[in-house]
Amino acid sequence: MSREETRTRLLNAAMRLFHEQGFAATGVATILRDAGVNSGSLYHHFASKEDLLERVLDRYVDLLHPVVLDPVREREPDPVERVFALLAAYRQGLEATRCREGCPIGNLALEVSDSYPGVRPKIDLNFRNWIRGVASWLEQARGRFPETTAPDDLANLVLVVMEGGIMLSRARDSLEPFDRAVASLRDYFDRLQADRSGKENPR
Amino acid sequence: MSREETRTRLLNAAMRLFHEQGFAATGVATILRDAGVNSGSLYHHFASKEDLLERVLDRYVDLLHPVVLDPVREREPDPVERVFALLAAYRQGLEATRCREGCPIGNLALEVSDSYPGVRPKIDLNFRNWIRGVASWLEQARGRFPETTAPDDLANLVLVVMEGGIMLSRARDSLEPFDRAVASLRDYFDRLQADRSGKENPR
Numbered sequence: 289m290s291r292e293e294t295r296t297r298l299l300n301a302a303m304r305l306f307h308e309q310g311f312a313a314t315g316v317a318t319i320l321r322d323a324g325v326n327s328g329s330l331y332h333h334f335a336s337k338e339d340l341l342e343r344v345l346d347r348y349v350d351l352l353h354p355v356v357l358d359p360v361r362e363r364e365p366d367p368v369e370r371v372f373a374l375l376a377a378y379r380q381g382l383e384a385t386r387c388r389e390g391c392p393i394g395n396l397a398l399e400v401s402d403s404y405p406g407v408r409p410k411i412d413l414n415f416r417n418w419i420r421g422v423a424s425w426l427e428q429a430r431g432r433f434p435e436t437t438a439p440d441d442l443a444n445l446v447l448v449v450m451e452g453g454i455m456l457s458r459a460r461d462s463l464e465p466f467d468r469a470v471a472s473l474r475d476y477f478d479r480l481q482a483d484r485s486g487k488e489n490p491r
Numbered sequence: 492m493s494r495e496e497t498r499t500r501l502l503n504a505a506m507r508l509f510h511e512q513g514f515a516a517t518g519v520a521t522i523l524r525d526a527g528v529n530s531g532s533l534y535h536h537f538a539s540k541e542d543l544l545e546r547v548l549d550r551y552v553d554l555l556h557p558v559v560l561d562p563v564r565e566r567e568p569d570p571v572e573r574v575f576a577l578l579a580a581y582r583q584g585l586e587a588t589r590c591r592e593g594c595p596i597g598n599l600a601l602e603v604s605d606s607y608p609g610v611r612p613k614i615d616l617n618f619r620n621w622i623r624g625v626a627s628w629l630e631q632a633r634g635r636f637p638e639t640t641a642p643d644d645l646a647n648l649v650l651v652v653m654e655g656g657i658m659l660s661r662a663r664d665s666l667e668p669f670d671r672a673v674a675s676l677r678d679y680f681d682r683l684q685a686d687r688s689g690k691e692n693p694r
Contacts, residue, residue, distance in 0.1 A: 310602055312515040388605045395601045397662040399513055402591045411662040437678075444659070444668055445675040449648075452655030456647070459600040459614040465647055472648040475640075476679040483682065 289325070295333045297323040303344045307392040311341060311400050338404050341396075345410035348393060349417060357421045367428040368477065371446055374422070375470050378450055379463065387461050394451045419443045432481050442477075449473045492528065498536045500526040506547045510595040514544060514603050541607050544599075548613035551596060552620060560624045570631040571680065574649055577625070578673050581653055582666065590664050597654045622646045635684050645680075652676045 289297075301323035305314040316337055320327050334340040360377055364370040378391070393414045401408050419440060426439035433442070449469050456465035492500075504526035508517040519540055523530050537543040563580055567573040581594070596617045604611050622643060629642035636645070652672050659668035 309606060310513075310515055312513055313606060390601060394658055397658050398593060398598045398601050401661040401664075403512060403516060405664075408662060408664055412664075415659055415662055415668075441671050441675055444671045445652075448655030448659060448668070448672040449651055450655070451658050452651030452653070455597055455600050455654050455658075456618055456651060458604040459611055459618055461604075461608075461611055461615075465618075465651070468644050468647045469651040472644055472679075476675075476682070479679070479682045479686065 291333075294323075294325050294329055297325055298330060298333055298340065299343055299347060302340050303347060303392075306341065306344060306396065307389055311337075311396060312403075338407065341400070341404065342407055342410055345393075345396070345407060345414065348414050349410070352414065352417050353421070356418075361425070367425040368432065368481075370425050371422060371477075372470070372474065375446070375450055375473075378454065379466060379470070382454060382457055382463060382466060387457050387463065390454045390458050391451060394454060415447060419447055422446055432484055434480060434484050434487070437480055445476075446473065494536075497526075497528050497532055500528055501533060501536055501543065502546055502550060505543050506550060506595075509544065509547060509599065510592055514540075514599060515606075541610065544603070544607065545610055545613055548596075548599070548610060548617065551617050552613070555617065555620050556624070559621075564628070570628040571635065571684075573628050574625060574680075575673070575677065578649070578653055578676075581657065582669060582673070585657060585660055585666060585669060590660050590666065593657045593661050594654060597657060618650060622650055625649055635687055637683060637687050637690070640683055648679075649676065 298319060301319050305319060305322060316330055317327070320330060330340070334343065357374070360370055360374045364373040382390070393411060397411050401411065423440040423443035426433070426442050430439060453466035453469040457463055501522060504522050505517070508522060508525060519533055520530070523533060533543070537546065560577070563573055563577045567576040585593070596614060600614050604614065626643040626646035629636070629645050633642060656669035656672040660666055
């Protein structure tokens with residue numbers, strides 16, 4: 289196995305295990321076994337488990353556009369509907385895992401923000417880029433929202449609703465809290481857009 | 492130390508440590524040391540660390556009204572303002588800990604829902620009771636919202652925004668994402684109320 293292949297296997301295994309089990313609950317031995325590499329080889333590639341976590345978070349930053357945002361952008365031309373198509377994609381993930389696993393970044397945000405403050409900026413970068421991507425879509429639909437509504441405030445709310453909705457659905461073992469929260473968000477978006485069009489066409 | 496006192500000390504220590512460090516990262520030895528009780532005494536009182544976690548979650552259920560909801564209800568007579576006073580109380584917690592710790596139930600929801608599915612219903616019960624409490628306030632203000640707006644849908648959204656906002660603020664080490672999300676929620680509430688009053692007093 290090449291040096292590069294070993295490194296990639298370790299990263300893939302850590303990425304999957306941190307998502308499925310959490311960071312603290314995943315031992316280095318499990319990562320090595322899952323990756324199928326020799327024990328001891330972890331520290332040839334990564335200074336520590338925390339260093340491995342940082343590289344996993346770098347990978348998520350790299351994957352955000354090609355894996356998460358671009359496929360939704362390519363299949364949904366309307367920028368507002370695209371936001372809800374993105375939420376529907378997270379819903380599909382919840383459905384496929386029967387409300388397990390959830391968002392890997394959200395899980396790590398709550399689990400390691402205090403215990404490994406060095407990784408906080410990388411978790412935050414994932415969130416910031418997500419918000420920036422969704423805000424850029426909403427920017428395209430700016431004329432449909434009231435002038436006082438900032439696209440990045442709305443995008444912040446969309447991420448908050450996605451993460452909070454996933455949390456409640458995982459606890460309830462049901463898509464219901466997520467669906468309800470998204471329906472409320474949709475109602476807010478509809479009212480914002482109705483308000484704008486109402487002002488342009490005063491009764 | 493009485494049997495009852497030992498049990499209470501263990502519960503208090505576990506409650507604090509699970510909140511500060513997480514469940515997996517907290518060892519039984521740390522709980523014993525923190526509680527100042529003899530090693531070995533944990534298993535006289537609790538069948539396992541997971542059993543201790545269940546009792547901690549029972550405690551949170553018991554504390555929800557006297558510690559979280561009632562103080563806000565007593566100081567804010569307006570039922571809608573009370574919802575935002577409750578969010579302000581969580582903000583104060585975030586501020587006091589400099590965006591550390593967050594919501595103990597939210598943390599556990601993401602950390603243990605998959606690995607200890609037996610505790611899921613108790614996490615969910617905490618969320619359900621929170622939503623029910625906030626919905627009962629909004630029920631009192633029902634006449635101020637459109638008839639199609641269900642108080643429990645709104646209360647579900649309030650919890651989702653609170654939990655998602657705390658998550659982003661912990662990752663960013665800043666109150667900003669939480670504040671922004673609450674401002675968006677306030678804008679939604681304002682629009683709902685304006686819609687209702689607009690319909691009663693048609694232009």
